[in-house]
Amino acid sequence: MVNENLVKDVVKEPYKYGFVTDIETEKIAKGLNENIIRLISQKKEEPKYLLDFRLKAFKKWQKMKEPDWAGLGYEQIDYQDIIYYSAPKQKEKISSLDEVDPKLLETFDKLGIPLTEQKKLTNVAVDAVFDSVSIATTFREELAEHGVIFCSISEAVKNHSDLIEKYLGTVVPASDNYFAALNSAVFSDGSFVYIPKGVACPMDLSSYFRINSGDSGQFERTLIIAEESSSVSYLEGCTAPMFDTNTLHAAVVELIALDDASIKYSTVQNWYAGDEEGIGGIFNFVTKRGKCLGKRSKISWSQVETGSAITWKYPSCLLLGEESVGEFYSVALTNNLQQADTGTKMIHIGPKTKSTIVSKGISAGNSINSYRGLVKMGTKAKGSRNYSQCDSMLIGDQASANTFPYINSQQPNSEIEHEASTCRISEDQLFYLQSRGIEFEEAVSMMVSGFCRDVFNQLPMEFAAEADKLLALKLEGSVG
C-alpha cells in the first residue's frame, strides 16, 4: 500500500561490517570429538579441572537432543563440519599492544573500536575478541588500581584460577541445555570481570566479539563477578563478515551479584543476518543468565538484537537474595527472513524479589519475531512482584510477531502483571509525518525509535545513539 515506488527507490545500505580480514590463522581440523576437546584445552594450557569440566560437558552434550521447541526453521547443523578453534597467528606471548598484528588492530579500527594507546576510547575499557581468542584488553592498569580484574577468560584461568574454579558453571551448568553444553565443552575465549567488594567500577567495561573466519564457530564464555556492594556496567557488541554459509555462535554468559552488588549488562547484537533471500548469516544460540545471589543485589539486562539469521536467546535472572532485583529490557528487530526467538526468565526464589520485563519486537519483511518468557514465583518468594510489558510492531503485511508468556506461581502472596500489545505503522501516521516535511524513511525510524523509547532509555548513552542509528539502517527499504 504505502508508496511502493519510493520504497524501491531507496538504496539499500549494505551491511557495513561485512568485510573479511585477510590474516594467517591457526585452525584445528574440523569436527568434534574427545581429542579435539583435549587439543583445545592443551593449546590453552589449562589445569586439569577445566579439562574435566569440558569432557563432562561433552559427554552430556552427546546424550542431548538439539532443542526444537522454538519452532525455528533451519537446516540441520552438521557439528562435525565446524572448526572449533581458530586463532590469528601471533607471537607466543604478547606483552603489549605494540606486538599485536597491525592487521588486527586495523580490523577493530574499522569496526569503530580503536585499541591503540593514542586512539582508544576514553571512557570504556575494551576486551577485543577475534574468532576464538582475545586480542587485547585496554585500560588494564588503570582498572587494576581499583582492584578490578578485566581480562580474557583464558588469562583468568591462568592468573585467577581460584575464582574460575569457584564460579565457572555455577550459573549456567554444563548440562543446562544443548548449546550451553556444547559451549562448555569447546569454549575458546571470552571476557572475565571481577569487581572487588565496595568498588564501583570507574569506567564501563566492554567486549567486542568479531567472527572472521567462515567455517569456524564462535564459542565464547563470559563470567562477571560483582562482590558485595560493588557495581559495574558492561557492554557487548558483535559483528561478522558476510558469508553465504551459516556460522554457529553459541556463547554462555554468567553473572554473579553478591549482597548489594549491581551488574548492568547491555548488548548491541549486529551479527550478519544473511541476505534478502535468507542465504548465510549467523545462528546465534546463546545462554545468558545472572544469579542475584546476595541480598538487595540487582542484575539488569538490556539488549538490542538486530542481526543474526536466527536468534535464540533468553537472558535470565535467578533471584535468590532477599529483595534482589532483575530487569530485562529488549528491542529485537527482524527483517527479510530473519527469525528471532528471544525473551527472558525471571525466577523468583527469595522473598520480596522484584523483576521488570520490557520487550519490544519489531518485525519487517518476511521475518518472524517471537517473545518467549517465563516468570516463576517459587514457594519462598513471598511478597515478590513482577511486571511484564511485551509490545510488538509489525511493518508490512508479511512479517509475524508472537508472544509466549509462561507464568508459574507457587506463592499466593506474590504479584505478576503482564501487558501486551501489537501495533502496525499505519499509512495515516506516515502520511501525517510526511505532510510535515519529514522524509518517508525518517518518519519510519522516528516511529520505530518512539516505539523503543522505554528500552533505549535504559542503554548507556553511547549505545543508545548507536542503537537508534542501527535500527534506522536495518529498516531501510523494508516498509512497503
Place this chain on the structure above:
Amino acid sequence: MESKMKESNPILEVENLSASTDNLPILKGVSLTVYPGEIHAIMGRNGCGKSTLSKIIAGHPSYNITNGDIKFLGENINSLEPEERAQSGIFLGFQYPIEIPGVSNLEFLRVSTNARRKFLNKEELDTFDFEELVKEKLEIVKMDHAFLSRSVNQGFSGGEKKRNEILQMALLEPKIAILDETDSGLDIDALRIVASGIKKISNTQTGIILITHYQRLLDEIEPNFVHVMSDGQIIKTGGSDLALELERKGYEWTDNFIKET
C-alpha cells in the same frame, strides 16, 4: 482590492482535477485558484469530496489523480511526495490529527520545522534555539509548554489536537494552508483561539483554504470566496454572503444548482 491581489501570481491552481481511490471516483473536475492574501472557504455535505481535495493537494498516497493538474507557485506538483510538498510550503491541517506514540511532540516539531527551514536555505535549529522559537509560537495558540514533552497528539483532547495543528502551521510558515474542519469539535473559546491564531499567522503573502460546515468559523475569519462542493465538484462560488445564505437555507438549497447544471 481584489484586482490588486491578482497582479501577483497565484499560489495554488487546481485545474479540472479528477481523482479516485480504489477505482472509485471522488473528485470530478475541480478547479480552484488561490492568490496571495486570499482566504477561501469550501463548504458542502459530508462525503462531497472536500477532505479528499485537501488530502490530494497534500499528496496522500491513497488517491490517484485521473485527470487535471495541481500547480503550486506555477509548478506542477502532481508527482511530488507529500514531504516535498510540505517542505516547499503546502500545509494541511488535519481534521483528525494522528496520534504517534513514543515520538515526543517537541522532537517532531523540531524535525519538521528544520525540514522546512532546510528547503528555505535557512539554518537548521538545534534543541536550544528551537525551544526559543517554539516558546514564542506557543503564545499564538495559548498552549502550555507541557504539551511539548508529550507524545505527538497522544491523549490530547480534541481542542488540544487542533491547537497543535495551528502551532505546526505557525512553525512551518506555509505559503498555503488548507485547514480541514479545524473548527469541528471546538468549544467557543477554543474556536476563538484557533481563529485568532490563523489570522496572526496569515498575511498578504499567504493563502488559506478553510474547509468547514459551519458559519461560526467564518464569523471569525471572513473569507474572500466561498465555494460549495457537491459530489466531487464545485457547484457554486460566491463571496462571504454565500456562506450566510447557505447557513439560512441549508444544503438542500444547493441541490437545485446541481439540477440546473
